[in-house]
Amino acid sequence: MSQIFDPMQLGAVALKNRILMAPLTRCRADDEHLPTPLMAEYYAQRASAGLIIAEATMAMPGCSAFWREPGIYSDKHAKAWRTVTDAVHQKGGKIFLQIWHGGRACHPALNDGREPVAPSALAITNDEVHTPEGKQAYTVPRALTDDEIPAIIEGFKNAAKYAKQAGFDGVEVHGANGYLLDEFLRDGANKRDGAYGGSIENRARLLLEVIEAVSEVWGSERVGVRLSPLNSFNSMIDSDPVALATWLAKRLNDFELAYLHLMRGDFLGEQQGDVISPVREHYRGNLILNMAYSASEAGESIKQGQADAIAFGVPFIANPDLPERLQHGAPLNDANPETFYSPGAEGYTDYPVLETSTAV
Numbered sequence: 001m002s003q004i005f006d007p008m009q010l011g012a013v014a015l016k017n018r019i020l021m022a023p024l025t026r027c028r029a030d031d032e033h034l035p036t037p038l039m040a041e042y043y044a045q046r047a048s049a050g051l052i053i054a055e056a057t058m059a060m061p062g063c064s065a066f067w068r069e070p071g072i073y074s075d076k077h078a079k080a081w082r083t084v085t086d087a088v089h090q091k092g093g094k095i096f097l098q099i100w101h102g103g104r105a106c107h108p109a110l111n112d113g114r115e116p117v118a119p120s121a122l123a124i125t126n127d128e129v130h131t132p133e134g135k136q137a138y139t140v141p142r143a144l145t146d147d148e149i150p151a152i153i154e155g156f157k158n159a160a161k162y163a164k165q166a167g168f169d170g171v172e173v174h175g176a177n178g179y180l181l182d183e184f185l186r187d188g189a190n191k192r193d194g195a196y197g198g199s200i201e202n203r204a205r206l207l208l209e210v211i212e213a214v215s216e217v218w219g220s221e222r223v224g225v226r227l228s229p230l231n232s233f234n235s236m237i238d239s240d241p242v243a244l245a246t247w248l249a250k251r252l253n254d255f256e257l258a259y260l261h262l263m264r265g266d267f268l269g270e271q272q273g274d275v276i277s278p279v280r281e282h283y284r285g286n287l288i289l290n291m292a293y294s295a296s297e298a299g300e301s302i303k304q305g306q307a308d309a310i311a312f313g314v315p316f317i318a319n320p321d322l323p324e325r326l327q328h329g330a331p332l333n334d335a336n337p338e339t340f341y342s343p344g345a346e347g348y349t350d351y352p353v354l355e356t357s358t359a360v
C-alpha cells in the first residue's frame with residue numbers, strides 16, 4: 001500500500017514523494033517570453049515537491065494566450081530557463097516543463113497581430129483574455145489546414161529539444177483545458193473533416209503525433225501528458241468525455257510514458273462524470289490525479305491505489321513548503337487570486353513558510 005510521502009519512480013525519474021506541483025501560469029516572464037530570476041526563486045522555493053511541473057510554456061512563437069507567459073523556442077529561452085532548473089536542482093528538486101500551444105485562446109494583441117489558429121473557426125465565448133490593453137473578447141480563430149499541422153508538430157519537437165538544453169528532467173505535453181491539442185481532442189471544438197476530425201482516433205491524431213515527436217527527443221519515459229476530458233473552461237465540451245478518456249487511456253499505453261496526468265473535473269462545475277475509473281482501469285502506467293484534492297483525500301486516493309501521485313495547484317501557490325506542512329498537519333496559507341497573474345514578487349515569492357521549514 002503506497003503512501004503520499006513514499007518515493008516513487010515516474011518513468012526514468014525518481015521522486016522523493018507523491019505530492020506534485022501542478023502547472024501554474026503566473027505571468028512573470030518578460031516581454032520576450034524569457035523566464036526571469038524571480039521565477040527561479042519561486043520554483044526553487046517549491047523544490048520539496050516530488051516533482052514540479054512548470055507552467056504552460058509557448059512551444060513556438062506566435063502562440064501566446066497569456067500576457068508575459070514564458071516560451072521555449074530559442075537558445076535564449078533555454079539559457080534563461082537553465083537558471084530556473086539549476087536553482088531547483090540545487091535544492092534537490094525535480095522539474096518538468098509543460099509545453100503548449102494556446103490554440104484559439106491566443107489573441108492578436110499578444111502575438112504581434114497574428115490571428116489565432118484552431119481545429120475549427122469557433123471562438124471561446126465564456127471568458128475574456130488578459131492583454132496589455134486590458135481584458136478583451138477572444139477572436140474567432142482560423143481553422144488550420146492539414147498542410148499546416150506538420151509545422152505544429154515540429155514546433156513541439158523543437159520545444160522539447162530546447163527544454164532538454166535548459167536542463168529540465170522531462171516535459172509534459174499540455175493536452176488539457178481547451179488549448180490547441182485539447183481543441184483537437186474534443187468534438188465541441190473540432191468540427192473538421194479529414195484525418196484530424198470526426199472519430200476519436202482522428203481527433204487524437206495530433207496529440208499522439210506530438211507525443212511521438214517529443215518522445216523522439218526525450219525518450220518516452222521522460223514525457224508526460226495532461227488531459228481534462230470534463231473541463232468546460234474555454235468553452236470546451238465533448239459529446240462523450242468518458243469514451244474519449246477511455247480511448248486515450250488505452251492508446252497511451254503504447255507509448256510507455258512517464259505518466260498520464262488527469263484532471264478529474266470541471267473548473268466551472270458544468271460537466272459531471274467519472275473519468276478516473278475508466279482511465280485507471282485501462283491505463284497501465286503512472287497516473288497523476290489533480291483538482292481540488294485535500295491532503296486527506298489525496299492520501300486516501302494513493303493508499304487505495306486510485307492514483308500514484310496527486311498534483312496540487314493553488315495550494316502550492318500559497319504554500320512553498322506544502323509537503324512539509326502536510327507532513328506536520330500544519331495549517332495552510334490561503335492563496336490570493338488577485339496576484340495570480342500580476343507582475344512582481346507580491347503574491348508570488350512572498351508566501352511564508354513554516355518557521356521550522358527547510359524550504360526558503
Ligand SMILES: Cc1cc2nc3c(=O)[nH]c(=O)nc-3n(C[C@H](O)[C@H](O)[C@H](O)COP(=O)(O)O)c2cc1C
Nearest residue numbers: 022023024025055056291292293312313314315340
Ligand atoms: C493561476 C492558475 C494558473 C494555472 N495555469 C495552468 C497551466 O499553466 N497549465 C495547466 O495545465 N493548468 C493550469 N492551471 C490549472 C492547475 O494546474 C490545476 O489543475 C487547478 O488549479 C486545479 O488544481 P487545484 O485544485 O489543486 O488547484 C492553472 C490554475 C491556476 C489557478
